[in-house]
Amino acid sequence: MDWTFTLETFISLVAAIPLTLQLAATSILLGAFLALGLALLRLSGVRVLDWFARFYVFVFRGTPLLVQIFLIYYGLSQFPAVRHTILWPILREPYWCAVIALTLNTAAYASEIIRGGLLSVPHGQIEAARACGMPRFMVFRRIVLPLALRQALPGYGNEMISMVKATSLASIITLMEVTGVAAKIISETYRAIEVFIVAGVIYLTINFLLTRLVHVVEYMLSPHLRAPRLQTPVQGESK
Amino acid sequence: MKYAILTLKALLLSALVFSSAAQAEGKKWTQITIATEGAFKPYNFTKPDGTLDGYEIELSKYLCDHMKVECKIVVQDFDGMIPALNAGKFDAIMSGMSATAKREQIIDFSQSYGSTGQAFATLKSSPLAGMEFKGEVFSLASNEAGAISALEELKPLLQGKTIGVQTASTGATFVEKYLKDVVEVREYKTTEQHDLDLAAGRVDLVMASMAYLTTSAAKPGNEEMTVAGPRFQGGFLGKGSSVGLRKNEPELKAMFDKAIDAAKADGTIKTLSQKWFGFDVTPL
Numbered sequence: 001m002d003w004t005f006t007l008e009t010f011i012s013l014v015a016a017i018p019l020t021l022q023l024a025a026t027s028i029l030l031g032a033f034l035a036l037g038l039a040l041l042r043l044s045g046v047r048v049l050d051w052f053a054r055f056y057v058f059v060f061r062g063t064p065l066l067v068q069i070f071l072i073y074y075g076l077s078q079f080p081a082v083r084h085t086i087l088w089p090i091l092r093e094p095y096w097c098a099v100i101a102l103t104l105n106t107a108a109y110a111s112e113i114i115r116g117g118l119l120s121v122p123h124g125q126i127e128a129a130r131a132c133g134m135p136r137f138m139v140f141r142r143i144v145l146p147l148a149l150r151q152a153l154p155g156y157g158n159e160m161i162s163m164v165k166a167t168s169l170a171s172i173i174t175l176m177e178v179t180g181v182a183a184k185i186i187s188e189t190y191r192a193i194e195v196f197i198v199a200g201v202i203y204l205t206i207n208f209l210l211t212r213l214v215h216v217v218e219y220m221l222s223p224h225l226r227a228p229r230l231q232t233p234v235q236g237e238s239k
Numbered sequence: 240m241k242y243a244i245l246t247l248k249a250l251l252l253s254a255l256v257f258s259s260a261a262q263a264e265g266k267k268w269t270q271i272t273i274a275t276e277g278a279f280k281p282y283n284f285t286k287p288d289g290t291l292d293g294y295e296i297e298l299s300k301y302l303c304d305h306m307k308v309e310c311k312i313v314v315q316d317f318d319g320m321i322p323a324l325n326a327g328k329f330d331a332i333m334s335g336m337s338a339t340a341k342r343e344q345i346i347d348f349s350q351s352y353g354s355t356g357q358a359f360a361t362l363k364s365s366p367l368a369g370m371e372f373k374g375e376v377f378s379l380a381s382n383e384a385g386a387i388s389a390l391e392e393l394k395p396l397l398q399g400k401t402i403g404v405q406t407a408s409t410g411a412t413f414v415e416k417y418l419k420d421v422v423e424v425r426e427y428k429t430t431e432q433h434d435l436d437l438a439a440g441r442v443d444l445v446m447a448s449m450a451y452l453t454t455s456a457a458k459p460g461n462e463e464m465t466v467a468g469p470r471f472q473g474g475f476l477g478k479g480s481s482v483g484l485r486k487n488e489p490e491l492k493a494m495f496d497k498a499i500d501a502a503k504a505d506g507t508i509k510t511l512s513q514k515w516f517g518f519d520v521t522p523l
Contacts, residue, residue, distance in 0.1 A: 074432070077439035092441055094425075174425045174436075184426060187318040187407030190325075190345050 006194045009185055013178055013198055020177040021206070023095075023167040027102035028160055034103060035110035042115050053111065060108035066169055068105055073097040073173040098170035106163050113159060117152030118144060150221040157214035161207050168203075178202055268491060270309045272329040273299055277314040278429050281454045281515035282335035282353075282480065285314070294515040295333040295480075298352060301507050305498040318407055318428065321345055324483060330491065331484055335448065337409050337477030347484045349495035352508060353520040354479030355450040356472030357410050362437065362463045367444050370396065370468035379474025387417065389469055394421050401425060403433030403442035409476045410446040416475075430455070438463060450516045479520075 041053035060068070076082045076091055090096045121144050129139045171180030182199040186192050275283040275295060283293040291312060303310035313329055320332055324346060338348035356376060361367040370393060377386035398421050404411040406426040414424055425442055427433040433445045434455055445452075449470050456464040482495045502508045503521060512520040 074435050077435070077441065083439065092439075094441075172428060174427060176426075183318065184406055186322075188341075190321045192319075192322050 001194060002191075005189075005191065006198060009182075009195050009198045012185060013181055013195075013202055016176055016178045016181040017202065017206070019175065020164070020167050023098055023102065023170055023175070023177060024160075024164045026099050027106055027167075028163050030099070030103040031106035031110055031163075034107035035114055038107060038111035039114040039118060042111070043118060057108045057111060060105055061112075065101065065105050065166055066172070069098065069101040069169055069173060072101045094170075094173045094175050097173060098167075098175055102163060102166060102170075105166070106159060109159050109162075110156060113152050113155040114148065116155065117148035117150075120151040121147045146221070150218070153214060153218050153221065157211065157218075160210060160214070164206055164210060165203060268306070268308050268330075268494065270311070271303065271306075271331055271491070272311045272313055273331045273333050274313050274315040274320055274324065274329040275332075276317045276320075276334045276429075278431055279317075279335045279451060280458075281450060283333070294353065294511055295335070297511055297515075298502065298508070299333055301502055301511075302495065302498040305501050306494045308494075316428075317405070321483065325485060327485075330488075331482050331495070333480075333482055335451070335480050336483050337479060338481040338483075339409060339412075339475060339477040341475075342483070345486075347486050347488070347492055348478075349482035349484065349492055350499055351479035351481045352499050352502070353450075353512060354472065355448050355516070355520055356470040357413055357446055357476055358449040358452055358466055358470045359444050359446050359468045360437070360452045360456065360464055361444040361467050362440075363465050364463065365443060367396065367400070368465055368467050372469035373467065375469045377469055377471050379471055379476055381473065383474065386469075386471055390417050393468065394418075397421050397444075399423075400443040401441070403427055403436055403445040405430050405433065405447065408447070410448070412475060413471065414446055434461060434464065450520065453517065454515075 038053045038056060041049040044050060072091075073094060082088065082091065091100075125143055125147065126139060129143045134142065167177055168179035170177055171183055174180075176184070178199055182195045186195050189195075275291065277283055277285045277291055279293075281294050283291060283295045286292050291314070296312065299310060299312065315323060315329070315334075317334060320334060320336070321342065323329065324332055332346075336342070338351065342348070359367075359370065361370075372389050372393070375389070377389060379386055397418065400421075401423045402414055402418070403425050404414055404427070406428060408430075411424070411426060414422065425433070425436070427436070430445075430447050430451055433442060433447075436442050437445050438461065444467070447455075449466070452464075452466050455461055456466060482499075484492050484495070499508075508521045
């Protein structure tokens with residue numbers, strides 16, 4: 001290992017971290033909303049909506065993300081009709097093409113995770129809420145969703161980690177995120193080992209922090225699993 | 240007795256070591272694996288039926304016949320080619336690769352078998368299509384000042400434009416060196432990808448090998464593409480396309496050099512370049 005070169009590489013790659021984080025954060029956030037919508041469609045009981053969501057998940061989970069990125073970036077731009085729509089200023093930019101592809105992809109996986117969470121809410125809890133006179137939406141907001149999130153969190157953490165790693169595919173549509181910069185350095189210096197080690201360490205660090213964050217949220221959401229905190233001592237001297 | 244057996248064993252062992260060392264010394268090449276990108280027309284490309292064709296594919300057949308070796312051509316991504324060569328995945332690179340000083344630090348090159356230049360291409364409808372110095376050739380080796388002054392004149396027109404280049408290509412180095420302050424650079428894995436984005440209007444112009452651009456513009460679907468402005472060659476753009484080889488194999492280099500000499504002498508390079516490029520690329 002050549003340490004000066006490794007350090008130089010590290011500095012160049014660190015400069016690319018903001019783009020990686022931006023891609024991951026934007027697509028995870030947008031994907032979460034889309035996923036919740038899809039999960040609700042699946043559970044809506046309306047056959048048309050249910051089948052639409054099933055088909056969506058089937059397509060986006062069944063095809064490689066790489067193919068999806070290629071189709072959205074290079075595929076759509078082939079049609080002059082697309083280039084003349086109001087969407088073109090967005091589809092023209094590699095950044096938004098990557099965000100769209102990552103969002104659509106993560107939504108498919110996450111919707112199944114959320115659906116699993118929603119289905120895991122014990123029926124007794126919902127019945128209790130109804131018995132208290134809560135309207136349907138309030139039951140969903142106060143009882144079902146928080147419990148579902150808690151159940152879905154471990155699986156959702158996995159999905160977030162794979163999204164961070166999936167941003168590396170954005171390098172194929174000219175985006176200079178961590179992997180893009182790494183590939184550029186390798187093709188200029190022909191030194192693959194140092195560069196990939198540094199890139200790997202960067203992804204590992206990002207994902208380590210992410211797992212800690214998910215862990216903290218999980219801790220906060222499950223007070224019922226911890227021993228109750230001791231009450232303040234009783235007044236007076238009691239031994 | 241025991242001692243004698245041990246001595247015998249030692250003798251046998253050293254004989255084995257010596258004989259294998261002698262073999263490595265005068266390594267006789269009977270089989271050579273050549274790597275090519277398979278997506279760099281007219282140098283090398285994949286035909287619709289999946290087989291390879293192009294200037295280098297035909298030339299390699301001639302060279303291999305001349306060297307009396309059996310050749311196998313494998314397809315490999317351009318940007319990982321040099322590390323893979325050094326890792327021993329194949330023995331030679333013939334993939335439109337220019338012999339640049341930077342690459343020469345890592346691998347050896349045979350003499351050049353084809354020399355074209357770097358040029359710009361844009362869309363016929365673009366204001367850049369009428370760029371000055373059309374068709375003029377500037378050598379960075381003998382006339383760098385002329386090249387720079389021509390670029391200075393073009394800079395007002397290029398200001399703020401986006402240019403597409405292949406990652407780690409000599410075109411990318413050129414743009415980095417001379418045009419970095421006026422244009423935005425986008426790097427692509429393959430030249431075909433920057434052509435797609437040129438057609439889609441995501442980049443205003445591309446820079447690539449003149450030979451590549453002329454064939455690419457002639458492809459169906461690329462009718463809008465046109466070569467524009469001046470052409471550059473020599474200097475850090477390299478001596479021209481050469482066979483890339485590992486550093487420790489001078490015998491192989493000598494074999495390729497001799498075969499290329501023969502191809503130059505009997506006019507094979509001239510005939511093949513007329514066929515594939517439409518002009519003579521024989522290096523002088």
